[in-house]
Amino acid sequence: MHRMIETLPAADACRDGHAARLMQDLRGPHFGGGLYVECPCCRGNTCAQREMAISNWSRINGRPVPKAHVAAVRRVG
Incomplete structure (x- = not known):
């Protein structure tokens, strides 16, 4: 089961300009669950x-990764 967490700001839109949204896959981590961004x-x-999912989305769409997310990702791992 999946659920939407939030709609991301316009700055996080995909290359084609579609609005992005942060989603949560409610399955356990061993079964592919977690957070992801989609359009x-x-x-x-x-x-x-959350920060890792948004950073990944930014890289995929050729956008700079927000500085707040870079610092959070470095702390995690």
Whole structure:
């Protein structure tokens, strides 16, 4: 089961300009669960942390990773 956590700001739109949203896959981590960002045309990788999911999304879509997310990802891992 999946649920939407939040709609991301316009700065986080995909390359084609579609609005992005942060989603949660409610399955356990061993079964592919976690957080990911998606839009109508693409989807990012599933990650354990919100910041990692948004950073991954930014890289996939050729956007700079927000500085707040870079610092959080470095702390995690």
